[in-house]
Amino acid sequence: MAPSNDLADLDNISIVALDTGHAPALLEHLLRLSVDDRGLRFCAGTVPEGVLAKYVASIRFGEDTVLGAVAAGGRIVALGHACWFRSAEGLVAEAAFSVDEGWRCRGIARRLLQAIRSDASEREAAAVLCQCLARNRPMRRVLVAAEMAIEVEDGEVSARGAALPAHA
Numbered sequence: 001m002a003p004s005n006d007l008a009d010l011d012n013i014s015i016v017a018l019d020t021g022h023a024p025a026l027l028e029h030l031l032r033l034s035v036d037d038r039g040l041r042f043c044a045g046t047v048p049e050g051v052l053a054k055y056v057a058s059i060r061f062g063e064d065t066v067l068g069a070v071a072a073g074g075r076i077v078a079l080g081h082a083c084w085f086r087s088a089e090g091l092v093a094e095a096a097f098s099v100d101e102g103w104r105c106r107g108i109a110r111r112l113l114q115a116i117r118s119d120a121s122e123r124e125a126a127a128v129l130c131q132c133l134a135r136n137r138p139m140r141r142v143l144v145a146a147e148m149a150i151e152v153e154d155g156e157v158s159a160r161g162a163a164l165p166a167h168a
């Protein structure tokens with residue numbers, strides 16, 4: 001996927017495609033998440049540092065969609081990661097997001113989700129999926145605002161949205 005620098009606008013934030021050279025900065029971003037936020041991000045209980053390091057090492061840069069929100073000065077303040085897989089209906093992405101605490105409620109997750117759906121459109125994918133804990137109100141708000149179809153079961157939200165061209 002080509003870098004999405006054209007999405008740069010408010011707050012001097014640029015949404016850019018990340019590569020393997022960004023892995024250490026990505027890990028630093030994830031390590032800045034609070035204990036509770038790590039659990040929300042991975043729909044899990046305790047998420048120790050070692051698990052975060054393994055997660056970053058498992059990212060398939062160049063294959064997955066890996067987008068960062070980069071602040072002026074170059075710090076990665078948010079991550080949107082979509083893993084692609086083939087299902088019966090075609091190519092599908094499973095997407096997840098994290099935003100540094102000080103950068104929240106500025107629409108960054110919403111923009112990352114839109115960028116992933118735009119990439120899905122370029123790949124002619126069938127859908128973008130996202131899961132979060134039912135108690136994760138900010139993420140649920142992002143999914144609802146993006147008009148994703150939502151199901152809630154056993155304390156988890158499953159959301160599904162169509163691929164969307166960049167300026168839909």
Ligand SMILES: CC(C)(COP(=O)(O)OP(=O)(O)OC[C@H]1O[C@@H](n2cnc3c(N)ncnc32)[C@H](O)[C@@H]1OP(=O)(O)O)[C@@H](O)C(=O)NCCC(=O)NCCS
Nearest residue numbers: 040041097098099104105106107108109110137138139141
């Ligand atoms: C969930 C998360 C990614 C959202 O990032 P963000 O950049 O702040 O999201 P946005 O600014 O695009 O949207 C957040 C929305 O939640 C709303 N919100 C924030 N706190 C809220 C709360 N406690 N209750 C309800 N809504 C809330 C905001 O008002 C905003 O909605 P609006 O744009 O309609 O006003 C961020 O909070 C985060 O990193 N959390 C920890 C990791 C996580 O939960 N990841 C999701 C797993 S997929």
